[in-house]
Amino acid sequence: MAAFTRWLTELTGRARPDDGWYGVFAARDPEGLRACLDGADVLPWDVVESLLRDIGEVTDGPFATRGRALYAAAADAHDGRPGGAEALAERRDLMEAERRYAETRSRELAERLSGAPDPAEAARLEHDLAWARDDRARAAARVRELTARLARWGPGVPAGTWAGAGAGVSPAGAAGPVSAAPAAAKPVKAxxxxxxxxxxxxxxxxxAVEQEPTPLPALPAGGAAPRGARFGGAADPAPAPAAPxxxxxxxxxxxxxxxxxxxxxxxxxxxxxxxxxxxxxxxxxxxxxxxxxxxxxxxxxxxxxxxxxxxxASLPPARLAAVAGVLADAGRAADCEQLLRQGVARPAEELAGACAALRAEGHHREAHALLTAFVRVRTPEDAARLAGTDPHGLVPQLLAAARAVSAPRERELLHALRVAGLAGA
Known part of the structure; x- marks a missing residue:
């Protein structure tokens, strides 16, 4: 870990902190990036490849090849700690949920773009679609990477995890900045x-209508980006009404x-x-x-x-809550909890909407389970951002959820709430 951290520090020292992918990741997830630079966590390899492109290094050159070898050894050391395999499987599940979520978002944006909106709206949709596709490619690369790392610790996969490894999606590293759009896919008949x-x-x-795929526009050098260097993220879809x-x-x-x-x-x-x-x-x-x-x-x-x-798990918040509520009412508590655990990778605004929908239907236990899963796998800073969407309602609920996880997690959340100015909410 120490050797890889030194190599990574050398890499980032050659990058401009206010430009390129390094600037994007530093702005979007400074705590996660710092944890990786300090050796407390392992940076996803697709992020490393993006940083290599930032400084003009080819991914098969001597500097990158040495980094890849150090990265593999560091990942083995990190994953071999007590509880490492379980944490790896949980991280992979989150990333698979992210991949599906980004895939759904990409389809939604492509459909909206095909509706021939005005030029300003079209430009915004093209920008959002480019980033949604970047989210999808990064998440797919990380699922494959995490699956390969997990396979080194035994043939079995913990129950409830996904073992598909994002088959059929573009290879790792395909999520970096684009200099040209690929050829459009063949149109599909409605x-x-x-x-x-x-x-x-x-x-x-x-x-159901399949729309003609939209060519990927060039990604801008700045602007919106995947939420988190370690976990990624995607834009927010519109909620859908519950079915009768x-x-x-x-x-x-x-x-x-x-x-x-x-x-x-x-x-x-x-x-x-x-x-x-x-x-x-x-x-x-x-x-x-x-x-x-x-x-x-x-x-x-x-x-x-x-x-x-x-x-x-990738349904819009209102419908996710509706499905969870139906499963709970039918006595399928384990299925309900599994669904909620898989949904915690979503943006804070969506989770707040799902919690509100659950409580509105009287499913307080399920709302608590969702928040408990959230504070267990997301950072205290993420929890503070979630609390900020509805401080009066969510601060006490998140604290109760953190208390159910552990006393240290409750203390960490309290600190993050104080930093965000929400401790007295």
Whole structure:
């Protein structure tokens, strides 16, 4: 760790602190960057590659090659500490949630951009889309990196973690500054949402349309950036209204149709279409989901339910809260808590909205579980930023959540609240 830290200090000493990616990361996550420079944490390799580009070093040159070797040794030393593998798996889960979230955000922005807005709005959307795609690429690179690091400590993966490693996404390092836009992907024809008994969970008359992909514009040298050198982040989507309730018989019928369809698709090796069906299930009324969970487990398709929960973690705040509330009301407390844990990587404003929606529906225990998961895995400074969105309501709730984690975590949060001027809220 000490050897890599010295190499990293040499690297950052050659970079301009007010320009390029170094300036971006220093402005967005100064505490995280400082922890890495002090040897308390390991900087993600995609960030290191961006810093190398800042100073004009090629990633396969002698300086970068030496840094890569030191980085691998430092990561092994860091991960080999007591509890290191568990922390690594938890970090990977957060980054996979970030990847899905950024992917959803990219699609939303591309769809809005295709609506031919006025020039000023189009420019803003292009800027936001560029950063959302950068978020997605960085998160995918970090999922792969964390998965590879975790694999070195044994073949098993703790329950509830995602093991896909972001397959099919651009390689690590593809998230750096762009000097030119890649060629646009081939346009995809618009299609109607599937019909028939297999898709019984869908709302009548609903449609899904695939938009023509938008070319990636050049990323600016400054401006908005991934939130956090260690964890990344993405822009905030608009909340979605909760779907209407469904009677039990209809939910059971829809679940049976969905399970039948998924079993057929899995048997035929059509995993992509199976994944689409799971996403379509999330688009229907949340009240149908408990019946779907039971049907999937009875059919031996528990992995599909876990995938659906991963997708649900990237839902807009109001709908995330609606799904969590339905699961809690149905007695699926473990599923509810897993969903909330996977959602804590979201921006503070979204988490505040999800907490408010949960409490408005009387799900105080679930709101407390969400905040407890947040203070356990996010920094005290992040918690203070979350408290700042609603000081009167969230300060006491966050302190209670930190108290449930540990006395040191409560003290750290109190200090961060004082620094933010929120201790007396």
């Amino acid at each position: 299609r109607r949402r599937p019909r028939g008994a297999r898709y019984a969970w869908l709302e009548e008359g609903a449609e 309730a469904t009677d039990p018989a209809e939910a059971d019928r829809a679940a049976a149709n969905a399970v039948y369809a998924l079993r057929r698709l899995r048997a035929q090796g059509r995993s992509g279409e199976a994944h689409v069906l799971l996403c379509e299930a999330l688009a229907g009324p949340p009240s149908r989901l408990p019946a779907l969970a039971e049907g999937l487990y009875r059919a031996g398709l528990g992995a599909d339910w876990s995938t659906l929960l991963w997708e649900a």
